[in-house]
Amino acid sequence: xxxxxxxxxxxxxxxxxxxxxxxxxxxxxxxxxxxxxxxxxxxxxxxxxxxxxxxxxxxxxxxxxxxxxxxxxxxxxxxxxxxxxxxxxxxxxxxxxxxxxxxxxxxxxxxxxxxxxxxxxxxxxxxxxxxxxxxxxxxxx
Amino acid sequence: xxxxxxxxxxxxxxxxxxxxxxxxxxxxxxxxxxxxxxxxxxxxxxxxxxxxxxxxxxxxxxxxxxxxxxxxxxxxxxxxxxxxxxxxxxxxxxxxxxxxxxxxxxxxxxxxxxxxxxxxxxxxxxxxx
Numbered sequence: 001x002x003x004x005x006x007x008x009x010x011x012x013x014x015x016x017x018x019x020x021x022x023x024x025x026x027x028x029x030x031x032x033x034x035x036x037x038x039x040x041x042x043x044x045x046x047x048x049x050x051x052x053x054x055x056x057x058x059x060x061x062x063x064x065x066x067x068x069x070x071x072x073x074x075x076x077x078x079x080x081x082x083x084x085x086x087x088x089x090x091x092x093x094x095x096x097x098x099x100x101x102x103x104x105x106x107x108x109x110x111x112x113x114x115x116x117x118x119x120x121x122x123x124x125x126x127x128x129x130x131x132x133x134x135x136x137x138x139x140x141x
Numbered sequence: 142x143x144x145x146x147x148x149x150x151x152x153x154x155x156x157x158x159x160x161x162x163x164x165x166x167x168x169x170x171x172x173x174x175x176x177x178x179x180x181x182x183x184x185x186x187x188x189x190x191x192x193x194x195x196x197x198x199x200x201x202x203x204x205x206x207x208x209x210x211x212x213x214x215x216x217x218x219x220x221x222x223x224x225x226x227x228x229x230x231x232x233x234x235x236x237x238x239x240x241x242x243x244x245x246x247x248x249x250x251x252x253x254x255x256x257x258x259x260x261x262x263x264x265x266x267x268x269x270x
Contacts, residue, residue: 016252052186052257055194063258 005032019051021066036079042072046093059099066095070107073116087116101127169225171243175234182233186260196265199258203251212269227270235263 011026027040046068054061070093074086091109098104102125109120186192201210207218214220221227226235239259242250251259 016255019255019257021253048255051255053195053199053261055191055198057198 006030007032020045020047021068025072036077038077039075039081040073041075042070044068044070044093046095060096064097066093066097068093070109072109073112085115088112089116089120091120103128169229171238171246171248172225172230172234175237179237180231180233182231182236184232184236184260184263186257186264187232189264192261192264193268194265195258196261196263196268199254199262200265203254204262212266221266222269226266232260232263232267235266236260239263 007030009028012023013025014021014023016022023042023044025042027042029038029040030036046066048063049065049067050062053063058064069091071088071090073083073088076082076084076086088111089109090112091107093105093107095103095105105122105124105126107122109122111118111120186196200212204212204221207215208221209215209218212221219226230238236256236259238248239251239254239262241252242248244250254262
């Protein structure tokens, strides 16, 4: 049985500025069988539809939704760094912070060149474990 | 990119990001790190009647896990009804702490909430005196 082993490194940067969330990722990936390093990137900006929270509980308040735009694609490999012969995508993103820590995201992505699939639809459901390691941390009293 | 390598990446990121979050700050040393300008900041939501209720919602979503539903603290986390939080720390001090965190003592940054929600949760915490 053939086994494909890859090493993948990601630099994930994020910042918040006046209500805007800005994220920049750089990806380096290597097939351990000997292929060259391949590179990619992702860049996104998003913002809640409303920054302040409402006084009453609500699942579909504007502050529970984030809208933005994301762009990602390849950056070539060690034999040829750049956008040449790479697929590139751009599209809007919508996130909904559902009750109990769940986040639902949807994003249609549009291919920007001939090497890209014309349209991709991305849908995800995620859960964030807040303060996961706090259970194992000493008391600070 | 294989699904196996993607799963490995996600798991690694989950562990790293989780290790940067969590824990509490309770020794008060952070107060000496707050710049004077930050300390003097005025809470723009202080006199808004709905701010305390909105702040309580945010608190229950993000803070109660460590500090308890009524902010009385837990075995490992400090009470937010202490004299340090209620009297010694200004709204600006708490805003600085929530933005910057104090990871050495286990308090994560909550900058992702954005300024309005940070000020609202401060309104709630300060209403507990």
